[in-house]
Amino acid sequence: MLFRPRLVDYKIISFYTGKLIMGIGLLMLIPMAISLASQEWSPVLDFLIGASITIIAGLLTSIFCRTGKEMRWMHGILVVPIAWLAAMLFGAIPHYLGGHFATFFDAMFDTMSGFTTTGLTLIRDLDHLSYGHNFWRHLTIFIGGQGIVIVMLTLMAGGASSIYALSVGEAREEKILPNLMHTARFIRHVSLVYFVVASGVLWRVCVQLGIIPLRALFHAPNIFMAAFDTGGFTPQSQSIVYYHSPLMEFWTLPLMLAGAINFALYYALFSGNKREIFKNGESITMTLTIFAAFSITAIALAQAGVFNEVAPMFRRGFYQMISAYTSTGFTTVQSHHIPDIWGPLGVLTLVVAMGLGASIGSTAGGIKAHRLMVIVKAFVQEIKKMVLPPSAITVVKYHHLKKNPLTEKLVLNAFLVGMAYIASYIIGALMGALMGYSLHDALFQSVSAGANIGISSRIPLLDAPDILKATYVFQMWAGRLEFVSVLALLGFLVSAVRGK
């Protein structure tokens, strides 16, 4: 029997959502400061208005829904998807006021794309966007990559159980340290160290490329946030091609990979356990899939006869493959060209790489290497059971920080989440095809949205029907949260209507 949620449940969920909304409002003050420093007066007002509305909404929600009751597991898991929708709604206000979006819905699309580290965009005339607005686009990626709710909660007070539920909802449940709050702080510290060091390196690279130092100061942190948080937005409309530089590609490549590696692996490395990277089942799966994907891409590109030599093959083929696999979405080729130039085999490989994705506990999207490894090992286990005598006990293990047995629960979870991703890709592709686009363009775009990649196909997103844009928004949102909390929200809505 379904139980109708009580008033107190709504109040708890709204109270925490209100706090998170307020946090989003406070974060808008950073791009406002950048606009202020750049003497961009109209954008200053855009952020002031956006921040004020968001803070007022957040405060009023938390004041009116204040309750002394503790947040339980169910509340935590529901706060996450609602908070992400609220972040999309309020985060879009300064975007829309900036005048670079045709509709408020288009601004919401970009905000969701940023927070989910996807990188698909509906912005118009990006090359004339203010510094403040451009920084806000990239900051949404940084916040979303770390996990909106986790970022906020490490800055606020919260009970341990509630934080665990929130981290599950946001697909960041792996405990690197015994305490999840410490885990979140560790992730934040790693990211901040990367931010400072890598932004410095990228600034130097930009200056070497002929960009004046002050402008380089604008490019470097934005490119860092988009690469490390596998977001794929860039300050200019041409993606990474804009820089025409192997040096820029050389430095952004390891950043994309760094963002796509499980944070638990970082902790193992920092703790002196350097052998973990060679033993970790997920990193081995990642290496093998990247090797396989690039080998097939190389064959496809050689067949197409476009990038035959080693340097073009690496700069256009390998870079593009890593960008897709890590779910970053930077492009070193004209993305419209991919279907024409790469041939069917190249496109198929790229779609599979996008759909699979990199590590769990990273900023990457897609099914993830860990789940692929679990599914493959489950097949191995079943084959062993068939081959060995019935009395034999088969135990399959995998290495992740330590030897772990392959449990039924783990296999079921990997299959269910994997199936949910595939269902999302298919639904998005069908919707694209229903709107009149070719099936392979629709599938490419759907996987790009559902796995939070951001590479565009030949579908002109700016002119696409709103229903298709809404489908992609749903795919980005559900894909980033790995479906669990989104399904929980749908269940909650059903019980609110039909429960007793």
Add this chain to the structure above:
Amino acid sequence: MRKTTLFMLFLIALLVPTTPALAAVSSTELIENSKAYDGTTVEFQGEAIGDVMVRGESGWVNLHDGSNAIGIWASAAELREIRTAGDYNSIGDRVLVEGVFHLACPTHDGEFDIHAETLAVVKPGSRITHTVEPGKMIAAAILVPVAVVLFLFERRRRRYGVGGS
């Protein structure tokens, strides 16, 4: 004799192939028919955007024609002709280039680019005047104090520990 010479000259003028003026191509045309244009000399016009990146004797500028931007490889001397590149505060110089288009440039590891043979600024850039809308000022003047008062109220309430229901 004079008539024969004139007639011969007339015939030669008819028979000698004249070089037709290059028709300007759009970025969309280049992207959609890149194989057909690969290796040919094209004329492309667009606004210089972002940064003019001079690297030694040559460098890059990106020209946006309203639909897409394309990278132009040109000599440093020609690139220095570009005074304004488009950004939030400026409309960039309108630049006309004539050069060889590459679908996958052999010199630049497969870049989609144009190697400029000639580059000229056809219209200088200009400053964009951004007016602050009065409506935004009024909205900010109302919303900011409300947000600040509410924020301070909530902070005070938390500090003095007024509990919830």
